[in-house]
Amino acid sequence: xxxxxxxxxxxxxxxxxxxxxxxxxxxxxxxxxxxxxxxxxxxxxxxxxxxxxxxxxxxxxxxxxxxxxxxxxxxxxxxxxxxxxxxxxxxxxxxxxxxxxxxxxxxxxxxxxxxxxxxxxxxxxxxxxxxxxxxxxxxxxxxxxxxxxxxxxxxxxxxxxxxxxxxxxxxxxxxxxxxxxxxxxxxxxxxxxxxxxxxxxxxxxxxxxxxxxxxxxxxxxxxxxxxxxxxxxxxxxxxxxxxxxxxxxxxxxxxxxxxxxxxxxxxxxxxxxxxxxxxxxxxxxxxxxxxxxxxxxxxxxxxxxxxxxxxxxxxxxxxxxxxxxxxxxxxxxxxxxxxxxxxxxxxxxxxxxxxxxxxxxxxxxxxxxxxxxxxxxxxxxxxxxxxxxxxxxx
Numbered sequence: 001x002x003x004x005x006x007x008x009x010x011x012x013x014x015x016x017x018x019x020x021x022x023x024x025x026x027x028x029x030x031x032x033x034x035x036x037x038x039x040x041x042x043x044x045x046x047x048x049x050x051x052x053x054x055x056x057x058x059x060x061x062x063x064x065x066x067x068x069x070x071x072x073x074x075x076x077x078x079x080x081x082x083x084x085x086x087x088x089x090x091x092x093x094x095x096x097x098x099x100x101x102x103x104x105x106x107x108x109x110x111x112x113x114x115x116x117x118x119x120x121x122x123x124x125x126x127x128x129x130x131x132x133x134x135x136x137x138x139x140x141x142x143x144x145x146x147x148x149x150x151x152x153x154x155x156x157x158x159x160x161x162x163x164x165x166x167x168x169x170x171x172x173x174x175x176x177x178x179x180x181x182x183x184x185x186x187x188x189x190x191x192x193x194x195x196x197x198x199x200x201x202x203x204x205x206x207x208x209x210x211x212x213x214x215x216x217x218x219x220x221x222x223x224x225x226x227x228x229x230x231x232x233x234x235x236x237x238x239x240x241x242x243x244x245x246x247x248x249x250x251x252x253x254x255x256x257x258x259x260x261x262x263x264x265x266x267x268x269x270x271x272x273x274x275x276x277x278x279x280x281x282x283x284x285x286x287x288x289x290x291x292x293x294x295x296x297x298x299x300x301x302x303x304x305x306x307x308x309x310x311x312x313x314x315x316x317x318x319x320x321x322x323x324x325x326x327x328x329x330x331x332x333x334x335x336x337x338x339x340x341x342x343x344x345x346x347x348x349x350x351x352x353x354x355x356x357x358x359x360x361x362x363x364x365x366x367x368x369x370x371x372x373x374x375x376x377x378x379x380x381x382x383x384x385x386x387x388x389x390x391x392x393x394x
Contacts, residue, residue, distance in 0.1 A: 010308050015316040016082060024086050030057055031094040038095055043218040044176050048134070050101040055131015059087055063106035064113055064125045072113070072121050073129030079106070079113070079253060081315035085260035092264025096368040099261050100219050103254065104173050107376075108135025110250035111181045111197050115238030120199060124179060136177035138168040138200075138224055139247055145170070146381050148183075149192040149244060153226065155184035160233050162186075162198060164226040167210065170375075174222025175209045178202050181237065182226075188241030195243035199235045206230060217367040251376055255329040256318070258376050259311040259336035265369050266304050266340035269347040272362050273297065276350050287350060296350070300343045307336035327389035334382040337372045344369050 008028075011021050034053060038046055054060050061075035062083050076083070084106065092099035109128045112120055127133035144151040153166025164184055171180070179201050186196040200207055206229030213221040238246055277288035277297065287293050314328035347362045348355035355362050373379050 010305070010312075011086075013309075013312065015312040020082055020086055023083055024090065027059070027087055027090040030059075031090055031098070035091075035095040035098055038097065040097070040218065043097070044220055046097055047101050047173070047176060047220055050095075050098050051105065051131045051134055053131070054098070054102055054105070055129065059102060060105050060131055061129045062087060063102070064109055064129050067121060067125065071126070073126035079110075081253065081256055081318045082312065084254070084257045085311060085315045088257045089260040089264040089267070092261040092368075093268045094264075096217065096265070096364065097219070099264065100172070103257060103261065104137070105131075105135050106257075107137045107250065107254050108173060108177065108179075108181060110137070110253055111237050111246050112199060114249055115197070115242070115246050116199070117234065119234070120237070124199065127178075133178040134173055134176055136171055136173040136180045137250070138171045138174075138180045138182040140168060140170045142167070142169050146378055148247065149195070151183065151185060151195065153182075153184045155186050155196060155198060157186070157233070158230070161230045162233060162236065164198070164200070164206070164229040164231065167223060167225050169223040170213065171222055171224055172375075173220050174224060175212055176220045180224065182224075183243045183247055184226075186240050186243075192244035193241055195247075196240050197237040197243040197246050198231055199237065200226075200229065200231055204229055204231060215371065217364070217371060219371075252324075252326055252329060253318075255376055256311055256314040256325065256332050258372055259307065259314075259329075259332040262336040262340035262369065262372050263304065263308055263311060265365050265372075266300075266307070266336075266343040269340075269344040269362060269365050270297075270300055270304060272365075273300065273347040273350050276347075280350075293350065296346050300346055303339040303343055307332070307339045310335050327386055330377070330382040330385040330389075333377065334379050334386070337369070338379060340369050341373060 011024050040046055064072055064074040065078050066072060066074040088099050088103060091102055105128050109125060112124050128135050141151050155162040155164045179199055182198050182200050183195055185194055188194045206227050208225050209222045210225040211223040277293050278286055280287040310332040314325045314332045317323050317328055318325045344365045348366055351362055357363060
């Protein structure tokens, strides 16, 4: 890791308590020692390794609630948004794929924690927390990404079973997950009110990986296909027709943590930019001596702090005040991802030609950040969420 700016002063803000400060110190030390040897030649293998290591270290225990007498394997009675954000920011700063592996364990199992039966929670959540099982969240379709209510994948009731038909795409952990939380139309009502959620195990007859998808920052992604896939009705999460609400509740819990991941990427870019600016000599001085460079660094630092304040306000509001955070999380997600894109772009510019050499830290960050402006609600969708909340309140 290059010479850094003061990376941890933000944890002294009043959003946090001593447990969060200790978590940051422990996670930072672990990342520094455990993530240096992660290879990327085989993305699937790297993700499996990361899930296993994250589980062994106890970090995945923060992704699920403890449950009665600790039966679900979580670290805390309920998922703590600030802890999730601290871990995602720290992981992203060191290794983007580690952040991905961590986040998907929480997102992929969130619906089970929220609405699963006691049997489903006991079956899946402890294995998620230990890293023994890889989770996936199967919501998006080719014609139903931002407009989730337009999904066409269907689940038809047949006695004590449901029969799934249709496809899901852009599914993170597709192809390596042990189970998938799948959202499908069950027809109780038109639109969003006629969707239900199910847990589908990998290897279930009628379920297959139709295509592996390859993106600029390699992650396990796939298109899923269901053809007369029969699953027991006991695999349904919550009541029929409540799937859309359950999906939105899950996303609300973890959306602020997407902002935290963007913060981690931005802080790493800032580290790299500072190291470059203070060591790169040109025109008889360092890059940092140039006023244009100083102005860029000032903009970068301010954007990072502004995004961090929005991110941890949303997490604090959920954890401490127990208030809905849909608007606040949308603000955080939009600000942090858009700001991180700008910060990273400026860092690349400071490196000149070296900044676009494959494998350079800033080049990898440039590829990593782009997807965050799209997934779990594109920036344009976040703007609509914010505006609708304002109009509804005003």
